[in-house]
Amino acid sequence: MxxxxxxxxxxxxxxxxxxxxxxxxxxxxxxxxxxxxxxRHGSGIPVPKITGINIDRALSTLKEQGFGVSIDSVYVLDQAPGTVIEQDPDAGTNVKEGRVIYLKIVKNQAPNVALPDILDAPYISAEATLSNYGLKIGDTTYKSDIARDHVLEIKFAGQQIQPGTKIPKGSKVDLVLGDGSGASEVEIPDLINQDLDAARFVLKQSGVVLGTITYQGTITDSTNLIIVAQSPAKTDSVTKVSNGTRINVTVTQGKKTP
CATH class of the missing domain: 1.20.5 (Single alpha-helices involved in coiled-coils or other helix-helix interfaces)
Incomplete structure (x- = not known):
């Protein structure tokens, strides 16, 4: 030791x-x-700024400086197809030559969306709903109807379409709105011997509205009600009423007779 x-x-x-x-x-x-x-710690070349330019120009710039490129695409409303909207790494970052730059560009084809149900909706509400679905309002026209500024028809590419129709996202749809006036007078519909559900539809198309419903006799099935009287009724001397007039009806249990 x-x-x-x-x-x-x-x-x-x-x-x-x-x-x-x-x-x-x-x-x-x-x-x-x-x-x-x-x-090569502390050395490298800066990544150029390529967001906001067309993909062809971006690819030319990156390849000239020796970068690799990886591209992804996404649809963006109101952006020109082929525009670079994102890049990684960011502009100005020093990287080695040959580094892959990841790009995201706006693709050409828009995805389809289902037209929302905006029929009978006020214009302001319809505009907000369409915007939420990525759609826009094109032209607006008016026709005589008591429902002022409410959507009566929807048109796309000149053709009337219904809610649920698939159209490209970002499309413009034309709206036909009510002008709030309607015809001063409309024909009195004949509701006698009509079932109540059918009468509601007829009234909606006629410019008048359903008023008071009076039930006659014992009612056991509310789905089978027939109109036996109406007021005002169409006569030889009275055939028209003001737009929006309420039509009162009397119904009874039964089925429509020939």
């Missing part, structure tokens, strides 16, 4: 320790600088 302690105090031991420490430091420095050289 005394010999080992004596060896630790010798110059030879100290030299051995210093050599070992120096060797470790040299190895670490070589590894550090070699890694920095291999990865």
């Amino acid at each position: 005394s010999n080992f302690v004596a060896y630790l105090k010798t110059k030879s031991f100290r030299n051995t320790i210093l050599f070992a420490i120096g060797s470790v430091i040299v190895v670490v420095l070589i590894a550090f600088y070699s890694l920095g050289y291999y990865t």
Whole structure:
């Protein structure tokens, strides 16, 4: 044990320790600088700004500077097809030559959306609903109807369409609205011997509205009600009433007779 302690105090031991420490430091420095050289730490070329330009021009710019490119596409309303809207890495970032730049561009074809049900809705409500579906309002025309500024018809490419029709997102639809006036007088519909549900439809198309319903006799099935009287009724001397007039009816249990 005394010999080992004596060896630790010798110059030879100290030299051995210093050599070992120096060797470790040299190895670490070589590894550090070699890694920095291999990865080109602190060096690189800046990524150009290519958002907002057409993809053809963007590809030309990136390839001239030695970058690789990966492209994804998405549809964006009111953006020109082929426009670069995102890039990664961001413009100005220093990267190695040959680095892949990820781009997102606006694709050409818009996805289809189902036309929402805006019939009979006020114009303001219809505009908000269409906007939520990615659609726009094109032309608006008016026709005589008591429902002022309410949607009466929807047209696309000159053709009348119904809610649920598939059209490209971003499309413009034309609306036909009521002007609030309607005809001053309309024909009195003949509702006698009509079932109540059919009469409601007839009234809606005639410009008059359903008023008071009087039930006659015992009613056991509300789905089978026949109109036996109406007021005002169409006569030889009275055939028209003002638009929006209420038609009162009397119904009874039964089925429509020939």
